[in-house]
Amino acid sequence: MADSKLASGKAMGHIASLGGRFVTVLPRTRGEDKWFRDWAQTNQPQWTEALRVPAQRAGEPDNVYSTFPAPLPSAEGWRVIWVHSTAKATRDAATRQARIQAGAAKLSGPKCRLKTRVAVQADATAALDKAGATRWITVTVDETVEETYRQEHRGRPGANTRYRKHSRTRFSVTWTARPDTIAYDAATDGCFPLITCDTALIDAEILTAYRYQPNLERRHHLLKSVQDADPLWLHNPARIEASFCCQFIALLLGALIQRQIRTAMRQANTSHLPLYPELRACPPPSTEPILEIFADVTRHELHHNGQLVQTFEPDPTPLQQQVLNLLGVPVTSYTQATPTH
Numbered sequence: 001m002a003d004s005k006l007a008s009g010k011a012m013g014h015i016a017s018l019g020g021r022f023v024t025v026l027p028r029t030r031g032e033d034k035w036f037r038d039w040a041q042t043n044q045p046q047w048t049e050a051l052r053v054p055a056q057r058a059g060e061p062d063n064v065y066s067t068f069p070a071p072l073p074s075a076e077g078w079r080v081i082w083v084h085s086t087a088k089a090t091r092d093a094a095t096r097q098a099r100i101q102a103g104a105a106k107l108s109g110p111k112c113r114l115k116t117r118v119a120v121q122a123d124a125t126a127a128l129d130k131a132g133a134t135r136w137i138t139v140t141v142d143e144t145v146e147e148t149y150r151q152e153h154r155g156r157p158g159a160n161t162r163y164r165k166h167s168r169t170r171f172s173v174t175w176t177a178r179p180d181t182i183a184y185d186a187a188t189d190g191c192f193p194l195i196t197c198d199t200a201l202i203d204a205e206i207l208t209a210y211r212y213q214p215n216l217e218r219r220h221h222l223l224k225s226v227q228d229a230d231p232l233w234l235h236n237p238a239r240i241e242a243s244f245c246c247q248f249i250a251l252l253l254g255a256l257i258q259r260q261i262r263t264a265m266r267q268a269n270t271s272h273l274p275l276y277p278e279l280r281a282c283p284p285p286s287t288e289p290i291l292e293i294f295a296d297v298t299r300h301e302l303h304h305n306g307q308l309v310q311t312f313e314p315d316p317t318p319l320q321q322q323v324l325n326l327l328g329v330p331v332t333s334y335t336q337a338t339p340t341h
Helices: 009-017 031-039 086-107 117-131 179-186 203-211 218-226 237-267 287-292 318-327
Strands: 023-025 048-053 063-069 079-085 137-151 163-177 191-196 273-276 280-282 300-304 307-312
Touching: 023 203, 031 079, 031 191, 048 203, 063 086, 063 203, 079 086, 079 203, 086 117, 086 137, 086 163, 086 179, 086 191, 117 137, 117 163, 191 203, 218 237, 218 287, 237 287, 237 318, 273 287, 273 318
Parallel strands: none
Antiparallel strands: 023 191, 048 063, 063 079, 079 191, 137 163, 273 280, 300 307
């Protein structure tokens, strides 16, 4: 399971040729995506409810996932399954409306500072591109000529005063929404395509497999955020391998800590631990909050004339002691007295 970066003929073909299976989402640039959205303008997909996710907030509707097998396979001959999410449909419509409003706001007002029609048109196009509303708005540049009259010479005007006409061109922008394009996009709001080489799983099972992707990529989150892995310039391949080896060991230790404490909590019938700020309950502890509660554990040593006089051992809190017990780590690992000399 992966995102659209996997949806290349070479990568998918390599997996399938070796007997592997894949589930990924097709990007909007693929021809299969455009074909279905064109087809859906005059055809009604027969959606089948595959999954219902309860709403996270009271009063909000459930998120219903429905599936529909595409009438045509992919260019490579694999299954394409379209998924419709009610929550995503709502987000798509709201995002489109927000972008249209943002684009219209940027186009309002006269373009006094611009002197040519080409410059006004370019400015309006850039404004729509920045708002992401170019697809749904048509722009018209209007031109008006203002005429003013001034005396040819200074002085008080009289019966023989001559006047000279001055003309000034002003530009303004008017916009109109594209109802045909808006209706075209609205017909497939909330839809996205999945592609797979698996012929045994039904459509709902393909969707379930794809939605498991965040769990598979959890370690990527730990690598980037918790371990703060950053790019390094290393010219020696051995150093690159050594750096990745250290990161892998850290990931492995984090996974083992997480598995150990969750297993111990189930065996001890402990539903949660107060690991979150303000001692809020944490039902499934991960490695990061576990390590955070030990961040302030310190040992102090008092020296005099280069000699160790006394060691002040840390005093674990009840929460720290509980976590250590669940992990199977003796508390004496933190409180073991250091011999004095």
